Amino acid sequence: MSESSRETARGAGWGAAEPGEYKRLMPPRPKKLFWLDPRTMWGARNGALASLFGDPTGRTRARWTAQRAAAGAPADRVIRRDDPDRFSFLVIGDTGEGHEPQYAVVPGMLRVGQDTRFAVVASDVIYPVGATDDYAAKFFRPYQDYRAPVYAIPGNHDWYEDLTGFMRVFCDDAPPLPAEPAPRPLTRAWLRSLLWHRPSPVDEELLAAARKLRSDTAQQAVQPGPYWAIDAGPIRIVGIDTGLLGTLDAEQGAWLREVSRDPRPKILITGRPLYVDGEHHPCRIEGGGTVDDIVRDPANRYVAAIGGDIHNYQRYPVDVDGRTVQYVVAGGGGSFMHATHTIPRVSVGGVTEQEFRCYPLRGDSLAFYSALYGRRLRLPRFFTLTEAEATAVVSKRLEITPGRSPQPTTRVTRRARLVASLLGTGRRPDRGTRFRLPVRKAYTDLLSPGSATYSPPFFKSFLRLDVSPDEIRLRCHAATGNRAQELEPPVEDEVTIPLR
Numbered sequence: 139m140s141e142s143s144r145e146t147a148r149g150a151g152w153g154a155a156e157p158g159e160y161k162r163l164m165p166p167r168p169k170k171l172f173w174l175d176p177r178t179m180w181g182a183r184n185g186a187l188a189s190l191f192g193d194p195t196g197r198t199r200a201r202w203t204a205q206r207a208a209a210g211a212p213a214d215r216v217i218r219r220d221d222p223d224r225f226s227f228l229v230i231g232d233t234g235e236g237h238e239p240q241y242a243v244v245p246g247m248l249r250v251g252q253d254t255r256f257a258v259v260a261s262d263v264i265y266p267v268g269a270t271d272d273y274a275a276k277f278f279r280p281y282q283d284y285r286a287p288v289y290a291i292p293g294n295h296d297w298y299e300d301l302t303g304f305m306r307v308f309c310d311d312a313p314p315l316p317a318e319p320a321p322r323p324l325t326r327a328w329l330r331s332l333l334w335h336r337p338s339p340v341d342e343e344l345l346a347a348a349r350k351l352r353s354d355t356a357q358q359a360v361q362p363g364p365y366w367a368i369d370a371g372p373i374r375i376v377g378i379d380t381g382l383l384g385t386l387d388a389e390q391g392a393w394l395r396e397v398s399r400d401p402r403p404k405i406l407i408t409g410r411p412l413y414v415d416g417e418h419h420p421c422r423i424e425g426g427g428t429v430d431d432i433v434r435d436p437a438n439r440y441v442a443a444i445g446g447d448i449h450n451y452q453r454y455p456v457d458v459d460g461r462t463v464q465y466v467v468a469g470g471g472g473s474f475m476h477a478t479h480t481i482p483r484v485s486v487g488g489v490t491e492q493e494f495r496c497y498p499l500r501g502d503s504l505a506f507y508s509a510l511y512g513r514r515l516r517l518p519r520f521f522t523l524t525e526a527e528a529t530a531v532v533s534k535r536l537e538i539t540p541g542r543s544p545q546p547t548t549r550v551t552r553r554a555r556l557v558a559s560l561l562g563t564g565r566r567p568d569r570g571t572r573f574r575l576p577v578r579k580a581y582t583d584l585l586s587p588g589s590a591t592y593s594p595p596f597f598k599s600f601l602r603l604d605v606s607p608d609e610i611r612l613r614c615h616a617a618t619g620n621r622a623q624e625l626e627p628p629v630e631d632e633v634t635i636p637l638r
Contacts, residue, residue, distance in 0.1 A: 140626035142616065143499055144541045147525050149628055150502050151595025151618030158594070158624040160242045165275050171235050171265060173474065181267050184298045184335050188382045191330035196387030196424065198300055199379060201315050203363045203389075209310065211362035215393065217289070221255050221371040229407070229601040230471035231260035231446030232293065234276035239596045240472025242619040244280050246627035247600050250615055254602065255370070256286045256359070258377065260468055261409040261446025262293030263304060270303035270340045274348035277307065280472075282351035287359030289368065291377040293409045293447055294384070301364060302337040306345070310360045365390055367397045372607045372637065374402045378429065380409035384421065384447075391423035398438040403637045405603075405610075406433055411445030413454040413465035416484045416494075416564075434458045441610065441635050444468050444601070449476040451497040451599045451614050453631055456487040464612065464635055470497070470599035479504040479528075482564035483536045491538050497614060497630040498597040499541040500563075501529025507561050510591060521557055524548075531558045594619030599630065610635040 143150035172178060188195065207213065228251045233240055251257065264272045281288060289308070296304045305312035314337065321327035364379040376397060378386060386394065398404065412419055412430050420430035433440040442464040452467035465487075469476070479501070484494040498506065505528035512521035523531070526544040531554040533540040595618040604611040611634050615627040 140622055140628045142628035142630050143497065143502060144630065147542070150498070150525065150542070151597070151620050151623065152502075152505075152525050155594065156621040158242060158245060158619050158621045160238065160245055160619065160624065163244055163280065164238070164241050165236075165279065168236055168275065171237065173266070178266050181335060182295065182298050183333065185294055185382050187330050187333055191326040193381065193383050193385075194327075194330070195297060195381035195383070196389070198315070199364060199381065199387060200389055202301060202305055202309075202312070205312060205315065206309060206363045209312070211309075214397065215362040215366050216397065217361065217366055217368045219255075219368060219370050223371050224604075224606045225371050226251075226254045226602060226604045227370070228254050228257040229260055229444055229468050229603065230257060231444075232262040232449050232469040232473045233259055233280075233471040234262065234264040234272065235473050236265075236272070236276040236280075237472075238592045238619065239474070239598055240276070241280055242594070242596050242624075243470075243472055243598045243600055243617040244283075245624040246615060246617045248283055249625070250600075250602050250627050251284065251286075254286060257281075257284060257288045258375070258407055259288060259290035259471070260407050260444060261291060262295045262469075262473065263290050265295050265473060267298035267335065267338075268292070268296035268301070268303045269299055269338050270306055271338065271344055273303060273307050274344050278348040278351040285354065285356055287357060288352075289359050289361060289366070289377070291366075291407055291409055292364050292379055292381075294380075294382050297382045298335055299337040304364065306340075308359070308361045309363060365393070367400075369402070371605055372402065373605055373610070374400050374404045375407060376404055377407040378409070380421065384410040384419070386421065386423045386429060388423070388425040391425065391427065394423075394429070394432055398432050398435075398440070402439065404438065404440045406440055406443040408443060408445040410447050411452075411465065411467045411469075412443050413456065413487060413489075414445070414448050414452060414467050415481050416486050418486055433463060436461065441637065442466060442612070446471075449473045450478050450503075450597070451495075451630065452478070452481075453495040453614075453633065454484075454487060454489045455493050455633070456489055462635075464633060466601075466612070468599070468601050468614075470597070470617075472598060475503070475506065475597050477503045477507055477562065479507070479532055479558075480562040480564055483538055491536075495631045497599055497616060499529070500532045500536070500538075501525060501540055501542070501544070502595075502597065504528035504532055504558060504561060504563060506595070506597065508557055511561065520553065523554055523557055527551075527554050528558075531555060532563055535563050606637075608636065608638055610637065
């Protein structure tokens with residue numbers, strides 16, 4: 139096993155290194171996705187419209203599930219597999235930008251996952267709007283050599299075209315939903331419908347050709363809908379669809395409560411993480427209650443909740459009445475990197491900084507963004523911090539022990555402190571709120587989408603879970619884009635979860 143970012147800077151991907159071979163997997167001229175392009179933001183407008191004029195996701199989801207039920211999907215939406223008591227599977231989140239960072243994950247994923255029984259994509263399979271035509275380059279091509287089935291739950295971006303592409307690819311080529319009657323004029327629904335982004339026309343020849351890339355019998359998987367449960371060996375994996383705004387409709391909430399009563403230990407896969415960036419987001423269910431209420435109920439036997447949407451790795455081992463539930467963020471599968479250096483010193487749900495884990499490490503995150511904005515703003519001498527400088531200033535600013543110690547001679551200069559502040563490094567907890575810069579939310583919402591880069595290190599990740607009757611071993615593997623980490627993807631975090 140190669141060294142990780144917690145051991146050396148080389149393990150993080152810094153310094154001179156041989157590039158990986160991921161580029162040979164890519165299309166000859168991949169179309170670049172610029173998140174700050176007004177055309178991209180306009181195409182992804184449905185989330186904002188749902189916030190302003192009401193969210194139609196629950197109604198649309200109910201129509202999709204009714205269509206699948208009429209086509210013969212199981213009423214309980216449970217996929218029953220024949221996996222043995224000991225097996226392994228992969229989880230990759232927020233995958234489909236179709237650029238170098240997504241393809242850089244693939245070689246290591248294939249090596250680590252060559253004996254796994256299946257994979258799950260956790261949220262945002264396709265960017266920017268989940269269009270059917272994008273599945274060729276952003277799903278079928280990158281994962282054509284993965285010889286097992288791939289299941290998925292949608293993220294908010296998959297919903298920007300009303301889930302049409304997702305349902306065609308994962309749900310037995312489900313036909314488009316018939317048009318609904320026009321809403322009453324001058325209502326909120328009517329205003330929403332005037333601006334709503336509709337599904338794009340589909341290139342059927344492109345889709346047919348793409349399907350051939352994953353046409354082997356061993357690769358086939360059919361889901362009963364956008365949310366499902368998988369009975370695999372000794373566990374049940376429950377996947378929920380959090381739609382455009384990160385909530386569950388009443389129908390899905392009732393299903394989740396019912397399917398959670400099964401006596402097996404369970405893992406939740408969700409489009410939005412329940413713990414993320416040092417905060418608790420329990421996920422509201424229409425009509426009352428939250429998803430986390432269900433996860434925390436000891437009768438339901440959840441041992442982990444894994445969510446996508448945020449493009450990095452985080453883990454929070456939360457004590458729930460004497461048992462530990464592992465809350466994991468697993469969104470590092472291929473999209474632009476959300477910063478980790480903006481996460482304040484962790485103290486949430488009984489989890490402190492000592493128990494919290496993340497990848498990339500905060501210092502590496504700050505070094506990555508300092509170099510990026512040094513190039514973008516043409517001020518490299520001011521902005522760019524070495525990984526050692528970034529690690530040292532983050533450690534001092536947050537008063538934490540760094541995951542990888544900086545060189546003893548590294549000084550925290552005034553420039554380093556200023557750059558760390560400008561780039562949103564989490565504030566020290568003893569500072570009053572009047573000193574807190576309003577950069578962190580803006581950084582997440584605006585600056586992070588501009589962080590897409592096309593040369594290593596990428597700081598991407600994926601999960602491998604090894605299941606036995608007694609325990610689950612969860613490992614987070616890194617993908618930097620360098621050859622060394624392709625050949626032996628380093629383990630950035632590992633935890634054993636007891637089942638008995």
